[in-house]
Amino acid sequence: MPFKTKLTRLLSVDHPIVLAPMGGVSGAALAKAVSTAGGLGLIGASYGNREWMTAELAGMESFQKPWGIGLVMFTVIKQMELLHLALSYRPHVVALSFGDPAPFIGPIKDAGAKVAVQVHDLDQARTALSCGVDLLIVQGCEAGGHSAGRSSFPLIPAVRDSVGESIPIIAAGGVGDGRGLSAALALGADGVMMGTRFAVTSESLFSGKVKAHLVAAQAKHTVRTRAFDIVRGIDWPLGYSGRVIANKFSDAWIGREAELQTCRDEVGVVYQRAVEQDDLDFRAVWAGEIVDLIHDVRPASQVVKETIAEAEKASLAVSKFIITE
Amino acid sequence: MPFKTKLTRLLSVDHPIVLAPMGGVSGAALAKAVSTAGGLGLIGASYGNREWMTAELAGMESFQKPWGIGLVMFTVIKQMELLHLALSYRPHVVALSFGDPAPFIGPIKDAGAKVAVQVHDLDQARTALSCGVDLLIVQGCEAGGHSAGRSSFPLIPAVRDSVGESIPIIAAGGVGDGRGLSAALALGADGVMMGTRFAVTSESLFSGKVKAHLVAAQAKHTVRTRAFDIVRGIDWPLGYSGRVIANKFSDAWIGREAELQTCRDEVGVVYQRAVEQDDLDFRAVWAGEIVDLIHDVRPASQVVKETIAEAEKASLAVSKFIITE
Numbered sequence: 001m002p003f004k005t006k007l008t009r010l011l012s013v014d015h016p017i018v019l020a021p022m023g024g025v026s027g028a029a030l031a032k033a034v035s036t037a038g039g040l041g042l043i044g045a046s047y048g049n050r051e052w053m054t055a056e057l058a059g060m061e062s063f064q065k066p067w068g069i070g071l072v073m074f075t076v077i078k079q080m081e082l083l084h085l086a087l088s089y090r091p092h093v094v095a096l097s098f099g100d101p102a103p104f105i106g107p108i109k110d111a112g113a114k115v116a117v118q119v120h121d122l123d124q125a126r127t128a129l130s131c132g133v134d135l136l137i138v139q140g141c142e143a144g145g146h147s148a149g150r151s152s153f154p155l156i157p158a159v160r161d162s163v164g165e166s167i168p169i170i171a172a173g174g175v176g177d178g179r180g181l182s183a184a185l186a187l188g189a190d191g192v193m194m195g196t197r198f199a200v201t202s203e204s205l206f207s208g209k210v211k212a213h214l215v216a217a218q219a220k221h222t223v224r225t226r227a228f229d230i231v232r233g234i235d236w237p238l239g240y241s242g243r244v245i246a247n248k249f250s251d252a253w254i255g256r257e258a259e260l261q262t263c264r265d266e267v268g269v270v271y272q273r274a275v276e277q278d279d280l281d282f283r284a285v286w287a288g289e290i291v292d293l294i295h296d297v298r299p300a301s302q303v304v305k306e307t308i309a310e311a312e313k314a315s316l317a318v319s320k321f322i323i324t325e
Numbered sequence: 326m327p328f329k330t331k332l333t334r335l336l337s338v339d340h341p342i343v344l345a346p347m348g349g350v351s352g353a354a355l356a357k358a359v360s361t362a363g364g365l366g367l368i369g370a371s372y373g374n375r376e377w378m379t380a381e382l383a384g385m386e387s388f389q390k391p392w393g394i395g396l397v398m399f400t401v402i403k404q405m406e407l408l409h410l411a412l413s414y415r416p417h418v419v420a421l422s423f424g425d426p427a428p429f430i431g432p433i434k435d436a437g438a439k440v441a442v443q444v445h446d447l448d449q450a451r452t453a454l455s456c457g458v459d460l461l462i463v464q465g466c467e468a469g470g471h472s473a474g475r476s477s478f479p480l481i482p483a484v485r486d487s488v489g490e491s492i493p494i495i496a497a498g499g500v501g502d503g504r505g506l507s508a509a510l511a512l513g514a515d516g517v518m519m520g521t522r523f524a525v526t527s528e529s530l531f532s533g534k535v536k537a538h539l540v541a542a543q544a545k546h547t548v549r550t551r552a553f554d555i556v557r558g559i560d561w562p563l564g565y566s567g568r569v570i571a572n573k574f575s576d577a578w579i580g581r582e583a584e585l586q587t588c589r590d591e592v593g594v595v596y597q598r599a600v601e602q603d604d605l606d607f608r609a610v611w612a613g614e615i616v617d618l619i620h621d622v623r624p625a626s627q628v629v630k631e632t633i634a635e636a637e638k639a640s641l642a643v644s645k646f647i648i649t650e
Contacts, residue, residue, distance in 0.1 A: 002646070002647045002648050003646045003647060003648070004646060004648045005646050016646075121544075121545060122543070122544075122545070122617065123545070140476060140478065141476065142476040142478055142479045150544065150614065151465060151466065151467045151476040151477065151478065151499060151614060152476065152478040153465065153467055153476065153477040153478045153498070153499030153500070153505065153508065154467045154499040154500075154501060154505075154544065154613070154614040154615045154617065154618070155544075155614070157501070157502065157504045157505070157618060158544065158614075158615075158617035158618060161617075161618065173478075174476060174478030174479040175478070175479075176479060176482070177482065179482045179511055179512050179513055180478065180479075180482070180512070182508075182511035182512075182643060183478065183507075183508035183509070183511040183512045184508070185642075185643045185646060186504055186507035186508040186511055186639045186640060186642075186643050187504050187505070187507075187508045187639075188504055218447070219446075219447075219475065219479065219480075219483065220446060220447070220448070288479070289475065289476060289479040289480070289483075290479045290483075292447065292479065292483035292486075293479070293482060293483060293486065312647055314511045314512075315511060315640070315643045315644050315646075315647060316644060316647075317510075317511075318507060318510045318511050318640045318643070318644075319640050319641060319643075319644040321327070321328045321329060321330050321341075321510060321640075322327045322328055322637055322640060322641075323327050323328070323329045
């Protein structure tokens with residue numbers, strides 16, 4: 001049981017590794033696999049789809065290990081019944097992203113769950129802390145999917161200095177293996193959240209075609225854009241964009257976002273059909289910069305196990321650089 | 326003498342800490358202070374100004390510790406006599422940035438110096454390796470001044486995997502203290518380059534006014550722009566922009582770069598006068614995201630000493646998280 005940190009103690013998990021709640025990718029199977037392996041599995045309820053949530057949450061009934069669910073605040077705030085739906089399954093953790101956490105904290109704590117809030121800068125971190133959250137997820141722009149402008153390496157220690165030592169910090173964005181876990185701990189985090197790496201596992205809900213695409217992709221193929229948000233009609237707050245593998249759709253619309261907005265309805269129909277056909281030329285395949293480090297599809301349990309082993313190796317290698325005088 | 330890595334062995338230095346060769350900021354005094362403290366001081370010859378270089382290089386004569394000089398390739402390639410001027414002072418290392426290293430390698434090696442090349446992605450890293458460089462500087466976009474698009478956290482391990490174990494890697498961009506050094510080593514680097522932190526030292530050539538401005542600044546005040554390159558008439562290759570503390574000049578011209586290009590001559594005169602007056606509303610004050618971590622002006626020797634002490638503390642803390650089963 002290596003890497004006992006204040007995160008593992010707070011959550012009663014074996015390893016400081018958290019599954020990113022990737023919408024439509026982190027379902028019950030993946031969340032259970034990560035939690036069973038000793039990490040914390042988070043289901044990705046994303047923008048909130050009652051049917052999808054109900055189906056996946058049903059898979060968590062009678063599951064005994066700690067697990068949780070991730071919600072996007074700026075959409076769920078308009079349908080708070082989805083929060084209560086989630087809480088009715090008694091998750092150990094609710095991870096909130098993108099929005100104002102204040103209205104969510106009370107109901108989650110009342111249900112006996114821990115509240116994690118994802119933050120992207122020092123101001124958001126201090127606001128979340130003052131709301132009484134239990135955990136901070138500090139996300140850098142290396143991440144797949146949506147993020148803001150700061151990079152993980154300098155952001156993690158700055159948030160730590162800003163919020164003090166007592167609250168656990170989960171580093172998200174840029175972490176693809178055990179070297180990343182070791183580095184995140186050195187920078188002042190207490191654990192890591194991994195998305196793209198877990199998206200390319202046997203249990204991920206991505207199709208085999210998408211997983212193979214991610215195995216072949218490199219960070220240089222990723223771009224950050226709002227084009228996929230526009231075509232899907234999702235009204236993201238300013239300051240965020242999503243990192244995705246570039247494709248014909250992003251090539252066509254990056255730089256023409258205002259035009260896309262005007263013809264959203266027509267293009268949206270074509271886009272939706274392409275998504276249903278899992279068409280890689282059109283559909284968004286969210287991916288972080290650590291896609292460089294992914295060379296195969298693995299069971300999630302193997303990712304957890306190897307990340308821990310590699311982190312231990314990396315940490316011991318660094319401590320061996322230290323020459324006692 | 327803690328943190329003995331293949332970087333410290335190759336360069337015969339005590340500490341794996343390299344001063345970024347910041348143009349007009351890293352002069353002889355700062356380079357000597359860093360080298361005397363056990364790191365590697367690099368003079369920032371930048372775009373190449375013979376008078377400035379001659380004055381600062383004269384300060385390195387009879388200096389006994391390892392030291393070096395940084396050159397911007399895309400400008401120095403047009404005036405190779407500046408490379409030979411630099412080599413005549415017998416630096417131990419020449420650090421090359423931004424351009425094709427091939428024409429530089431032979432003359433530098435013939436002069437008995439080591440060649441370091443700064444790279445921003447995997448393709449550049451492999452190209453530099455095939456040119457026969459001795460060291461790679463892997464720079465993330467968190468850096469102050471010019472950089473490309475990748476972030477340090479996922480880039481360092483990806484470059485390490487791409488170039489193999491034998492070549493020393495210096496992580497640049499995002500490193501502001503010992504936590505960053507410890508993390509960089511965990512990610513697969515052999516040492517770090519620090520710019521912004523050393524720019525705010527007693528020996529830096531920045532004015533006291535600029536240093537105070539940097540102490541007060543936060544990462545959220547930084548922006549990346551080509552506007553200062555345009556007004557200075559420096560023809561930067563595509564794909565690079567410079568991170569700077571936002572000011573009236575950047576506020577006015579970001580988003581209007583094409584217009585600035587057309588009135589460059591008139592605006593350039595005003596800009597040059599503002600620079601001579603050290604006017605913070607106009608002049609570029611380059612700064613990396615780690616400006617969040619800077620709270621005072623210190624002697625460079627103290628930065629080196631504290632970075633090492635803090636890295637040791639951070640590394641030992643991480644290794645203490647490991648619970649032996």
